Amino acid sequence: MNQIPGLADMGEEVLDVEExxxxxFAQEVPSNNLGMIDPRAPAVEIPINGKDYTIHQSPSLLSSHRAGGTTGAVLWKITPRFAEWITNPKNPLWSNGLLDQSSTVVELGTGISALVALSLAPLLHHYIATDQEYVHKLFRTNLDANAANSTPTTTSNKKSKSKGSKSKPKPTNPVTNISFTTLDWETDQAGSLKEECLDSVDEDKGFDLLxxxxxxxxxxxxxxxxxxCxxxxxxRPACGEGEEIGSRRPTVCIIAQQQRSPDVFETWLRETMREFRVWRLSDEVLGEGLRSGSGYLVHLLLVK
Known part of the structure; x- marks a missing residue:
């Protein structure tokens, strides 16, 4: 995997599911309860990298019996920690050039908070948030309520025409590059996402990060x-016009999760390793908020 610079220093490759x-899960895991910050609050205040975000939630939707689930109706504890980590300039995704101002990122299961989008999108070319349609209204509310923290944003399903230049992360201005689109893992085709980030003048480069x-x-x-996933x-195509076959870096996939059920984790890992090579990111890479013992896990995947 020489197409991913610094990968060997990011963590250890996982070779055995049961191991x-x-x-x-043999180590002591701190209790984070279900993992919600405050499921009864209509809004919560969250600081990220010196900025305060107001995240509006829907406790009534969370407690409803909506078919298809309601977990996206509130903010979960791991999200602010992940947002802090992914936007840190010392994060190896930035320092190794895997992310820069020309990057396009897709998020699965974004929920109502828009917190990762709000904090990460100003550093990118385009951010595509996906989830079921029921979260869309509050997602848009949270973008509008926190626009001052991330510069102007939009949830139109059209891509911004402006492009950034390659560099280490620094805010672009203005940001008009957050899109929301519905994506149901059980019924929708992932290929439809290309319509969200490509227009007639763009080369098809797929996505830099999922x-x-x-x-x-x-x-x-x-x-x-x-x-x-x-x-x-x-x-992502293997190469572009004039490029050597296989020269383009694969899409990097980052999966962050709370430690809950070892059985569910093992099921996920076994299924994932059929399609991906998997690395568990090291404590040195993750820092205090997500390191081992925090109750959270972060893995990097590269599709086979």
Whole structure:
């Protein structure tokens, strides 16, 4: 995997499902309850890198019996930690050039908070948030409520025409590059996402990063989730016009999750390793908020 600079320093490759599950769950895991910050609050205040975000939630939707689930109706504890980590300039994704101002990122299961989008999108070319349609209204509310923190944003399903230049992360101005589109892992085709980031004047480069934050908790959804991840990663062409075959870096996939059920984790890892090579990111890379013992896990995947 010489196409991913610094990968050997990011963490250890996972080679055995049962060994990895035992290693992670044999240690004491702190209790984070279900993992929600405050499921009864209509809004929560969250600081990220010196900026305060107001995140509006829907406790009534969370407690409803909506078919298809309601977990995206509130903010989960791992999300602010992940947002802090992914936007840190010392993060190896930035320092190794895997992310820069020309990058396009897709998030699966974004939920209502828009928190990762709000904090990360100003550093990118385009950010595509995906989830079921029921979160869209509050997602837009949270973009509008926090626009001052991230410069102007939009949830139109049209791509911004402006492009950034390659560099280490620094805010672009203005930001008009956040899109929301519905994507149901069980019924929708991942290929439809290309319509969200490409127009007639752009070369088809696929996506630089696919990320997901705390979407692995239901064993029944593991297979469609992993399949969707693999389909999105395979949308990136191997090369462009004039490029050597195989020269383009593969889409990097980052999966962050709370440690809950070892059985669900093992099911996810077994399914994932059929489609991906997997690395568990090291404590040195993750820092205090996500390191081992925090109750959270972060893995990097590269599709086979």
């Amino acid at each position: 990895e599950a035992f290693l992670l 990320l997901s934050c705390d979407c692995i908790y239901n064993e029944a959804l593991v297979a469609p989730f992993v399949r969707t 693999a389909e999105i990663c395979r949308l």
